[in-house]
Amino acid sequence: MKRPSSGKGAEKPSKQQVMEVDKVKSLFNKKIWDSQFQDQLKQEIHDAKPYTWGNIRDLVDDELLRNVRKEIETEIHFTKKETDIYKVNQSGDLANLSGLDWDDLSRLPNLCKLREILYSEVYRDVISYVTGAGKLSGAKMDMSINTYTKGCHLLTHDDVIGSRRVSFILYLPDPDKTWKEHYGGGLRLFPSIVANVPHSDHTAKLVPQFNQIAFFQVQPGYSFHDVEEVRVNKHRLSIQGWYHIPQEGEPGYIPGEEEQWVKTNTSTLAQLESNVLQDYEFPKDERDILPYHEVKHFEKILADHSDEKEKENTPVSAVADSNTLTDEELRYLSEYISEDYLTASGIKSLQSKFLEKSFLQIDSFLNEKKSKLLKQLIRHDELEEECPYEANKVEAPWKTAIPPHKWRYLYIDGKSPENFRTEQDILERLNNEELPNYTLLKQSLNKSKNNTEYELISLVEFLKSTIFKKYLALLTLLCPLSERMLIRRFRPGKDFTLATQINKNELLKNIDGFVDAVLEGTLCLTPSAGWESGEVGGYELYMDNQNDEEADKDIEDAAVYKTDDSGDSVLINKPPSWNSLNLVLRDESVLQFIKYVSWSAKSSRWDVSMQWDVKTVDDENDE
Incomplete structure (x- = not known):
């Protein structure tokens, strides 16, 4: 969605102000800020199989997320796209929300608010702590909106692209109904035989529910996962996003770190085009x-x-x-x-x-x-x-x-x-x-x-x-x-x-x-x-x-x-x-x-x- 042109010479709306920390915290479930909850979650993620991953139920304010869902349904246009690795309904070009005009708050105010709190420093620090991923960028935002309908799927990959450090999926199916396992659409995680070689079968699966977030540290050659095919005539709406390596001027920025990460770690596509797997x-x-x-x-x-x-x-x-x-x-x-x-x-x-x-x-x-x-x-x-x-x-x-x-x-x-x-x-x-x-x-x-x-x-x-x-x-x-x-x-x-x-x-x-x-x-x-x-x-x-x-x-x-x-x-x-x-x-x-x-x-x-x-x-x- 693009903001309609307001005519030649129109003044550009003022930039959205940064939300205060207390306001950010109030829009999350208060358990997120409890140190005991964080320590328990960190341990669960550390012990998780087949690699370090976790999930949180009832992540954000229920009313906020319901309003986000309504905005997506009324304001975002989805296009069905199919390749060899996926079949999905995507919003806009590659479903990248950074392509939207975020200065226009009138039509997507709740979606803008959600994006801001998800990339707020106080919340990023929680994700950094529980995953052990290190500092995460708030400047490089990377989100997309997808809806999986009957027949939609995403095949096995490890999410290694560019400077990604943590992947997350925030689920928004029907908030008043339980998403059942036989509907499909689950997040499935695959163990690896050796680096870059996943097993044929998954060993962990998350059945998504409204206001649940799943996340994992991007681990080159190990963080393999897929989205199983949706088998019923229902919409499995979700927001997919990534946290990146800190950019210049941000806390945790290390000169040359991103370049070295990109150089060292091979994307799934590059693996398939090389002799690594032979x-x-x-x-x-x-x-x-x-x-x-x-x-x-x-x-x-x-x-x-x-x-x-x-x-x-x-x-x-x-x-x-x-x-x-x-x-x-x-x-x-x-x-x-x-x-x-x-x-x-x-x-x-x-x-x-x-x-x-x-x-x-x-x-x-x-x-x-x-x-x-x-x-x-x-x-x-x-x-x-x-x-x-x-x-x-x-x-x-x-x-x-x-x-x-x-x-x-x-x-x-x-x-x-x-x-x-x-x-x-x-x-x-x-x-x-x-x-x-x-x-x-x-x-x-x-x-x-x-x-x-x-x-x-x-x-x-x-x-x-x-x-x-x-x-x-x-x-x-x-x-x-x-x-x-x-x-x-x-x-x-x-x-x-x-x-x-x-x-x-x-x-x-x-x-x-x-x-x-x-x-x-x-x-x-x-x-x-x-x-x-x-x-x-x-x-x-x-x-x-x-x-x-x-x-x-x-x-x-x-x-x-x-x-x-x-x-x-x-x-x-x-x-x-x-x-x-x-x-x-x-x-x-x-x-x-x-x-x-x-x-x-x-x-x-x-x-x-x-x-x-x-x-x-x-x-x-x-x-």
Whole structure:
């Protein structure tokens, strides 16, 4: 909200006077100023798990906060905003109250008053004492107003941005009703395995109530938390704010302290864009090099195909002859692939589309027999089998993707079926260089118990076959050099991936014809409907990684994550579906993520995720 212009030459209202200490104290619950209460709270915060945090009920004068709530509801406009890390209704641009004109007290007097007492020196000193955070700035104010409605959420992060020292959330849901746990919207706190690596599951949760404040010291690499999805048609209104390192001229100011803090402590976004997490990432972001003879086989096929087209004086974009695939290879491919995509005209059509757009969407990719079998099995698991929601309940061959400030989902990677149930499990697996072996993994399964997993692994064996990769090479005219395959399940109310770039495969950096790109495939096997609008998430989104060098760095970090799923930067937005294959040629300029799956989704999102490093092949490269 901005103060309406009063016309040229109008006098600017006088600056608001600083409230007297006694007046400030009178607007808080009087227990705040009791030394015994402060000492008890300090001890509770010190003993809290998974890190130092606390909360205070009935923080401020009830009438003041009710009036603040009314002002917000009548004077503040909220806009729904959605990125890979959050879905929330925000006030104004980034919901930053410092963007409002605080000289106009006529329309937001109670909100102004609340802001003043929350940043008053006498109250800041209490927060400083009980948290042990040191002196806090009163000059650098940093607040926002958010309302979480049904489906809104904020995923795992540690609040490390700029000079933040203490985070707080003051809750303003309906003051005359209790906010119940099953409504969602709770503040959840995550322990860390080591610095910058949170556990998959939270170990503490606060169910918010009116006039309750939660706060914690910002601890780089440890203060991980999220806001669970709101599951009901109710408004969870809150004021989010931060206390910063003292600024020049304030008590507690130390020259160079803020600069050193910012330099030393890495924001969540910077962590995700660095190599800090690689040792602790599961599944590993690695593509295994294909055997030399297999790559040479694909090179020869593509080179011969190129020669034939040159002799015919035909553009390379026109497709391979029907004789490129032998009858035996076609029979093998037809065990899984729909026949429409195995004919000469079918292959020609797919190849032309890919060469034009570097992207393919193939509906009904699996043949009717395989599609029907897999759908029956996956639906059975969705309806009849209990889905584990905690990492220590996940059973082989499934594992839980970690760390949760980058991604979280269930997956099968073809490696040994041990699970990451405890911190020690994870630490012991860090240096395991085991290569995936889906065939060996399948042999270890009890088929009667793991029928779905058995058939999914059989599908992956097919996709890893030399014949399928030959088919892939003909569709794209690209030679695969490596591969990575995962079977994934994204559970409602739990799972997602945040926006990330592809990493270069250093083992292939000197390969001639390497196009510095990865061919990605997603065979989506989601058995339910209702995903098309995007309201329940689960969609796969590709977007340009556009960096605005003029953007404020704090805002840049705060949005992380800032992904516009409706703007010009979006390249592909594919909702979950049944039996559709996406092929995308992707370089390092493109971000990709799977949006958090809402509790209201009718099923998990299931897929097989594939990646291949690829190169082009021509006469010169063949020589």
